[in-house]
Amino acid sequence: YVSEAFLERIPLYLNELEKYKNDYISSTTLANILNLGEVLVRKDLAKISQGGKPKIGYHVMDLMNDIKDYMGYNNKSKAIIVGMGRLGNALYHYSGFNKYNIHILEAFDILDDYKNINEIKDFCSEQDIDVGIITVPKDQAQNVCNLLLSQGIKAIWNFAPIRLNVPEDVIVQNENLADSLSILIKHKNDVVRK
Amino acid sequence: YVSEAFLERIPLYLNELEKYKNDYISSTTLANILNLGEVLVRKDLAKISQGGKPKIGYHVMDLMNDIKDYMGYNNKSKAIIVGMGRLGNALYHYSGFNKYNIHILEAFDILDDYKNINEIKDFCSEQDIDVGIITVPKDQAQNVCNLLLSQGIKAIWNFAPIRLNVPEDVIVQNENLADSLSILIKHKNDVVRK
């Protein structure tokens, strides 16, 4: 079992390594660049790579490959998105997922401009879909989720502000953007008030 | 100091209380609804409200008000957004922020359809803006951030996949949607592999 916080640091390491000019890097240097604890970064890298050498550090290219292997970026991940309104549209056209070898293969909606949700069954029978992305209105989200699960999809990325009921073996990651902004504002007000 | 995890649970409590049919609720009941630990929920609620009574629990309406006071939902928060591409557009038109009394007052871009970024100075001199939302391309994000900070804005909600350099007294919350999806897929692959 690894912590969520550990997994969230990994893309930050990869981002900095991609920009780093030298061939070798120590965990201390990486920690200083990201303003993180040295012990924390050393332990993180030890979980991902065997490449650290005393006094020399990690070979940057090798470490990047170890990170990609660990996170599975070398395998192609396939997604479908349901709900092509404003948010769905933004996500579907976003090129930033390519970096992690994640591809949104198809978009579904009830509007005529897109494949109809009735076509999800046929589409999923031909492809092995890793994740279903839900960007439909709140009151439709559970129905859409049930439809995706019935096709054997085991991971749901949910943007609708509702808690989805799913069986034990399904992983749901909720993105609550409004909650997130409200927490930022709470932090700001606390600082201002001190 | 309160933990991020605690703050992220609060909107979940509010969501469930809004749907709850009875007048009173115990922290145990709320914990069971959300599949959270009973001690955790009891401690959380004690931080937010003095209203818990042995055997009766919390008066639901009073608890909701205590949550809103604690999180500052009773005050109006003002935001501006810079970058009205696909993502900016989705966020600008989203009605879900109203629930937390957060209002995106104005949108800026370099395109003619929106207020130009040169007008940010005048706009901010007339209004006290709580948060600046950045949805511009990665290579423009730091410039835009500097512009927002020069107007005295102390909180930044950043969607560009780049670490922003800001002074100590400024709070930045990064939303890394691509990182988040890559972590969901990592979780799914780990479960499948076991």
Ligand SMILES: NC(=O)c1ccc[n+]([C@@H]2O[C@H](COP(=O)([O-])OP(=O)(O)OC[C@H]3O[C@@H](n4cnc5c(N)ncnc54)[C@H](O)[C@@H]3O)[C@@H](O)[C@H]2O)c1
């Ligand atoms: N826009 C944002 O910035 C934002 C932010 C946070 C959360 N969300 C959430 O994301 C979801 C989408 O938001 P939006 O702003 O894009 O909404 P939207 O109304 O612009 O788009 C919703 C889309 O879903 C489609 N749809 C409705 N029922 C459907 C069904 N049963 N099957 C397939 N498609 C269906 C609609 O035709 C429409 O295209 C909502 O749940 C919203 O609460 C949006």
Ligand SMILES: NC(=O)c1ccc[n+]([C@@H]2O[C@H](COP(=O)([O-])OP(=O)(O)OC[C@H]3O[C@@H](n4cnc5c(N)ncnc54)[C@H](O)[C@@H]3O)[C@@H](O)[C@H]2O)c1
């Ligand atoms: N679309 C997504 O789903 C998504 C997901 C994750 C992250 N992001 C990030 O969010 C940002 C926006 O993404 P998008 O898909 O909406 O891009 P986009 O290209 O559709 O929109 C970018 C907008 O920014 C404007 N712009 C450019 N330079 C500017 C400047 N100096 N000042 C003001 N406006 C300026 C452009 O005119 C355009 O309207 C990017 O940094 C992207 O990496 C987007």
